[in-house]
Amino acid sequence: MTLHGKSIIAGQPASAGGNVFHAINPATAAELEPDFHEGLPADVNAALNAAVAAFNDFRTCPPEQRARLLESIAAEIEALGDALLQRTMLETGLPLVRLQGERARTCGQLRLFAGVVREGSWIDARIDPALPDRQPIPRPDLRRMLIPIGPVVVFGASNFPYAFSVAGGDTASALAAGCPVVVKAHGAHPGTSELIAGAVSRAVATCGLPAGIFSLVHGGPAVGMALVKHPLTAAVGFTGSHAGGRALFDAAASRTHPIPVFAEMSSVNPVVLLPGAVRERGPALAQGLLTSFTLGVGQFCTKPGLVFVLRDSETDTLVSTLVGLVEKAAGGTMLSPGIRTAFGENCRRITGARGVSVLAPASTPGGADTPLGQPAVAMVSAADFMDQPVLATEAFGPFTLIVLADAPDQITACVHALEGQLTATVHGTSADLDGARALLSLLEQKVGRVVINGFPTGVDVGAAMNHGGPYPATTDVRFTSVGTAALLRFARPVCYQGYPQDLLPDALRDRNVHGLMRRIDGQLTRDDVA
């Protein structure tokens, strides 16, 4: 499979005028072929202009056509076969089985959104029919639904080269909502990005949709910023670092016409181990923690990075078990040399704080000159934790910090001091949990998802998922970036007053041709308007 190394604007390769860069094999630090070319300002402008030109046709196309587009993208990705997997392995260091699973998840996600588009009720149709005789004043005919917000800029993430990248959750949900998409390719997997962008472009053509609904632009932060600041951009989806997400949010908020940014950023995903659970199943908890915080070499947004537990002899046993497991755990190639370096630095920042002791491995993690992220666990007292906010920051990679508390109230105080998180997890027996209602209530206010007796990694893609949370977990606590509700980020309501039937969108006509769940006079029903 030959790569041309260029941005793809509305289905066509762009010029090769921009700075040249290469993908790096993180396992060897070797440059990969071919040359890639950063997008130029003209490419950014062309992509957004093509998106706007295509928007009206796309937003008004039948839902069935939009559903087929999503399914065609999935089929085209699958048709890339092993060549895609091989390229992504080279670019990311992720193992084949993981990438096969992630590809399945990505295609499943596209097909799930196709189902949502076909069913159609997500538009939240509301009809208040005219009441010409109402006193003191008549009511006009009022009909409201969600329509797509406009061109969406999506930033590919390094840690999910399929599921949160070119045709990942942000792209799938924006296309499902009816929005054109311009992807800023992540520089760590440009070949993967080009291959997937080709698949998307072919699907767009196959479905008879305008090519402008999808473009891919290569480049670094300057290109990203140009995309966010472009006057035709209507919304932004981003998954990555706090610094990166905040910079985009600030740029978007300071535009003449501000636009929403859905940045999913940093999270330490606290876990609380209650005493009954520690007593009943300490070794299983240790094993579960290890699996969760080292999954994908710890490079998940939902990696549990903090473990709160009461200081007692059963906890000592659990910790010993965990330390034994960590010492035996193999390191894994991290996604990029930069992530590997940052992991080492962040580990040292945390383990260098007062009162923190590294339990495993024997040498301070991150010291060695290797592409591997070596699993590591450290420990600190709750009192020292409370005093040092650095200990509640994220070290992206296979590291977790155990916080030993002297009393349940101390755990509550630590949780109270935490910033917003994607997830929180509590392990407990029935009796533990019954006594922890106040803690659960507090956690619910701090996070987007609370997990009981499970682990936060492994984010299921369905209707009920919420992958979001109060700042700094995300920049917009009101929305999820995973699951079917993610398309609500890219929609906005419009009300049609006094419209004749034939000028209304299908979904709002008296006859409910698509069988949507609608609110008529405030009541949910699939009936026609009487």
Added chain:
Amino acid sequence: MTLHGKSIIAGQPASAGGNVFHAINPATAAELEPDFHEGLPADVNAALNAAVAAFNDFRTCPPEQRARLLESIAAEIEALGDALLQRTMLETGLPLVRLQGERARTCGQLRLFAGVVREGSWIDARIDPALPDRQPIPRPDLRRMLIPIGPVVVFGASNFPYAFSVAGGDTASALAAGCPVVVKAHGAHPGTSELIAGAVSRAVATCGLPAGIFSLVHGGPAVGMALVKHPLTAAVGFTGSHAGGRALFDAAASRTHPIPVFAEMSSVNPVVLLPGAVRERGPALAQGLLTSFTLGVGQFCTKPGLVFVLRDSETDTLVSTLVGLVEKAAGGTMLSPGIRTAFGENCRRITGARGVSVLAPASTPGGADTPLGQPAVAMVSAADFMDQPVLATEAFGPFTLIVLADAPDQITACVHALEGQLTATVHGTSADLDGARALLSLLEQKVGRVVINGFPTGVDVGAAMNHGGPYPATTDVRFTSVGTAALLRFARPVCYQGYPQDLLPDALRDRNVHGLMRRIDGQLTRDDVA
């Protein structure tokens, strides 16, 4: 009814330490009794701390209790009787009949939200039951619903002293969602604000809810800014000027932890008169326009401020009719001396632009030294309109600008150049409208509500209303500030994974005790979980 002139923090009058100010009778420019006292930083802090302290009890109280609170507030407002109306007339210059109508709307709105809370399906409950045998990995039990976002700061608006002020749409929707509210009273009607705040506080007490769920703070921009920047504030509702709304938005976006601001700001609400309609019912259109742009002395967010029409002899007749009506129209007392002054300035700014001719009244509007806002109409060519962006800005008051176009394409070009609006209106015959589909599609992308053969003033409060629109109409196009969907502004999703039944909120348990519409495995149903 005696007024104490102080802020009300969690049901109690605050200290009288802040700067003293007075309400002004806009008809006479006379100061009204008593002294009012601006809130101090300590009052702001006390209000937010009380809100947070009360939040957990309030958010978890039964929906029935929240519904009764909203109904009790309505009853308490009604119980204020004529004393309230008299005070508001003095403070706002608005006539009795208008205030009676607005009070009815405000109480109706509170009761409407009570119904929404009781019905309960707005929380968008989603349940994906566990699939322990799913391949390749099991699905955990996942349940998601909307929960309240936290304390909401509401800015009272001057132009709707009941419906968009202390117990107006923002407060009603925030309380309905389960959020404590801190109101920044508008300085133009502090006595009205105190009376309504007393009514709310009594209702809170009657319903056995914690007093901290409602506070009222008097003060100017500094107090408002302190409320928006307070770390415990979770969201902001505002209706007012673009400068004011943007300043609050910028402050909120630049917080360490940014929060959403729903600012409903400026809109010129374009009207397009298509030729068939002008021919068929020119005089009726002239009368309808006059009524709409002078309603409430033109002090409505939805006042039609621009009228696009083709240049021809029937248009000449319509314009002459309108001019005759405007010349005979009586002026009305404007809400405050400041608004009166700004109206004059804005009219002069627009009518002073190149090519603009004032059609009525004979003297340039706004010149005289009077509290009255005198209806005025001016005219300009589409070519001159396109060249001068000032002509598309809002003059808050009874002024409208007719834009004469030489061809339909010129109207489209003018509309294309407009910024975001709350509303757009099109008058046309069936044939006109059939030929204007592209124009309607364009308008739909520019505004929050498109009106056909009606007028934009008179915003119905129901399920299907959308009062919002692209920037600068509002700072968040994804939400409405009027109608039942307004409470979605103040809610956010949370997902409960692996919860035992007895720890789940009622709404997410297997047994659907409240009969909510929920999504189970993505399918909408009122069934229990099987």
